Amino acid sequence: MAYQTTxxxxxxxxxxxxxxxxxxxxxxVLVGLALTAKHFFANMGRHTLHVVFRVKSSRGAVTIxxxxxxxxxxxxxxxxxxxxxxxxxxxxxxxxxxxxxxCPAHCIYIVATEHPNPEIEKVPERFDIDLGxxxxxxxxxxxxPEDAIRMDTGILEFSAYDRQSMVYTKDTLLxxxxxxxxxxxxxxxxxxxxxxxx
Amino acid sequence: MSxxxxxLLLQAIPVGFVMFVVLNFGGLLTWVERKQSxxxxxxxxxNRAFIxxxxxxxxxxxxxxxxxxxxxxxxxxxxxxxxxxxxxxxxAPFVSVFFGLAAFATIPFGDTLQIMGRExxxxxxxxxxxxxxxxxxxxxxxxxxxxxxxxxxxxxxxxGGQRAAALMISAEVAIGASIMGVVMVYGSLNMQDIARGQGxxxxxxxxxxxxPAWGILTQPAAFILFLTAGIxxxxxxxxxxxxxxxxxxxxxxxxxxxxxxxxxxADFLETVVIAGMTTAxxxxxxxxxxxxxxxxxxxxxxxxxxxxxAVVGMQVGAFLTKVVxxxxxxxxxxxxLPRFRYDQAMRLGWLxxxxxxxxxxxxxxLVLLAVGKP
Numbered sequence: 325m326a327y328q329t330t331x332x333x334x335x336x337x338x339x340x341x342x343x344x345x346x347x348x349x350x351x352x353v354l355v356g357l358a359l360t361a362k363h364f365f366a367n368m369g370r371h372t373l374h375v376v377f378r379v380k381s382s383r384g385a386v387t388i389x390x391x392x393x394x395x396x397x398x399x400x401x402x403x404x405x406x407x408x409x410x411x412x413x414x415x416x417x418x419x420x421x422x423x424x425x426x427c428p429a430h431c432i433y434i435v436a437t438e439h440p441n442p443e444i445e446k447v448p449e450r451f452d453i454d455l456g457x458x459x460x461x462x463x464x465x466x467x468x469p470e471d472a473i474r475m476d477t478g479i480l481e482f483s484a485y486d487r488q489s490m491v492y493t494k495d496t497l498l499x500x501x502x503x504x505x506x507x508x509x510x511x512x513x514x515x516x517x518x519x520x521x522x
Numbered sequence: 523m524s525x526x527x528x529x530l531l532l533q534a535i536p537v538g539f540v541m542f543v544v545l546n547f548g549g550l551l552t553w554v555e556r557k558q559s560x561x562x563x564x565x566x567x568x569n570r571a572f573i574x575x576x577x578x579x580x581x582x583x584x585x586x587x588x589x590x591x592x593x594x595x596x597x598x599x600x601x602x603x604x605x606x607x608x609x610x611x612x613x614a615p616f617v618s619v620f621f622g623l624a625a626f627a628t629i630p631f632g633d634t635l636q637i638m639g640r641e642x643x644x645x646x647x648x649x650x651x652x653x654x655x656x657x658x659x660x661x662x663x664x665x666x667x668x669x670x671x672x673x674x675x676x677x678x679x680x681x682g683g684q685r686a687a688a689l690m691i692s693a694e695v696a697i698g699a700s701i702m703g704v705v706m707v708y709g710s711l712n713m714q715d716i717a718r719g720q721g722x723x724x725x726x727x728x729x730x731x732x733x734p735a736w737g738i739l740t741q742p743a744a745f746i747l748f749l750t751a752g753i754x755x756x757x758x759x760x761x762x763x764x765x766x767x768x769x770x771x772x773x774x775x776x777x778x779x780x781x782x783x784x785x786x787x788a789d790f791l792e793t794v795v796i797a798g799m800t801t802a803x804x805x806x807x808x809x810x811x812x813x814x815x816x817x818x819x820x821x822x823x824x825x826x827x828x829x830x831x832a833v834v835g836m837q838v839g840a841f842l843t844k845v846v847x848x849x850x851x852x853x854x855x856x857x858x859l860p861r862f863r864y865d866q867a868m869r870l871g872w873l874x875x876x877x878x879x880x881x882x883x884x885x886x887x888l889v890l891l892a893v894g895k896p
Contacts, residue, residue: 350746353859361562363562385565
């Protein structure tokens with residue numbers, strides 16, 4: 325009884341002191357086999373219903389086959405950023421630098437320029453987000469007074485072979501669309517220049 | 523055609539059948555293992571391997587994964603450590619697989635087949651000491667592991683090989699001792715005779731010939747003891763101390779490519795052998811209840827006459843079905859129980875299985891004296 329602890333629960337299955345039934349082992353093995361066999365036959369029945377009798381609601385596994393199907397994401401999910409467009413396609417962003425200032429990871433870089441429309445003060449000439457640094461806190465979205473940046477694309481699969489390719493530029497972010505129902509992305513995953521076929 | 527050539531040709535039927543069945547079962551077991559464990563654990567299991575045909579992806583329930591595995595293992599780097607004993611290192615996986623394949627030879631998968639005026643025993647080799655042959659082949663299989671452990675020039679591999687040898691010895695003793703009860707009941711070491719003996723009615727003076735004398739009914743304790751020791755001799759979980767893939771690593775730590783695959787294959791072949799042996803000794807072998815050479819003879823008086831080939835086909839089918847069920851049970855055990863620690867496995871073998879087997883022999887002898895043979 326070297327492993328005896330002082331505060332074992334009352335349930336004998338949790339006690340390290342084995343009773344005769346546990347020490348005999350065969351009965352406990354049969355109990356365990358019955359449990360796994362029950363799972364096996366129940367799941368086989370569900371698979372049979374699904375495949376043979378075409379009952380689509382009957383699922384024998386909890387697996388989500390990820391590239392083919394995605395689990396429904398929460399609408400609050402913070403995914404890849406996008407820049408919201410005006411009706412003429414230009415960014416709604418007025419380059420006020422709020423997001424760049426609030427960003428705790430210092431991953432946003434904005435260069436402002438004048439907008440041709442005199443009613444709009446400024447427009448970003450450059451709007452870069454370094455996703456290698458971004459911590460997905462969503463402060464930029466909350467800080468934005470123009471609702472010009474959102475994190476609702478549903479895109480989570482961005483990767484690159486080098487750090488420079490993790491910097492997403494204004495044109496890339498402008499081209500993205502919000503996710504559809506269940507959080508399925510409607511825009512293709514932006515592919516970094518280093519990963520494009522040469 | 524001369525008589526000898528015809529004899530040889532006809533004898534090739536059971537030999538070829540055994541090779542075909544055992545090799546294919548061994549290969550398919552990788553698929554069975556993946557899928558059965560997945561279904562037991564609410565998963566789907568390997569299903570991504572596909573062959574593109576006209577734009578469709580043919581997947582066949584993941585059955586292509588064994589093929590993909592073979593391609594992967596054959597094309598991987600075949601690495602031999604610099605200080606390894608080259609000959610032994612290369613010989614070891616072949617020894618392992620060879621004895622796994624050879625062990626099935628004396629297990630009968632049907633009664634006699636009458637064809638072209640001759641009688642063929644439906645087992646690859648008709649041997650009077652068939653049980654001892656299977657035991658010998660299973661025991662010799664461990665030499666492959668010891669060779670692998672020793673020739674790898676790796677201390678972890680050596681320790682793994684040593685664990686394999688210790689486990690095999692403690693399992694072998696229990697296997698041999700537990701089978702003795704069956705041998706006493708059916709009075710033969712020939713597995714065909716044992717299979718035939720299991721078709722006789724059990725205790726006709728009490729049960730009126732309704733129950734066939736299958737080994738699991740005449741020797742229930744031996745069944746559990748043999749199954750436990752048999753699982754130990756396949757060195758799969760819960761007795762995988764020689765391998766311990768995930769942490770303690772074992773005798774094949776230096777092996778790569780298809781040589782590693784052959785060790786895995788040997789495990790599966792031994793699983794098939796243990797399933798076949800359990801079927802032949804305890805589950806009535808090829809016996810179908812109430813089926814005799816002429817057809818069904820029911821204890822309530824009815825008879826259904828059947829042609830010879832139909833009877834043989836049903837017997838072979840019954841044997842294969844029982845083997846498949848046993849393999850399913852072995853897989854269920856493998857995916858349910860956690861691994862025994864090394865000392866626990868030794869204690870189970872020497873202090874539980876072996877004495878209980880001896881006790882079983884004693885009790886069997888007393889019962890046989892009191893009741894008489896079935």
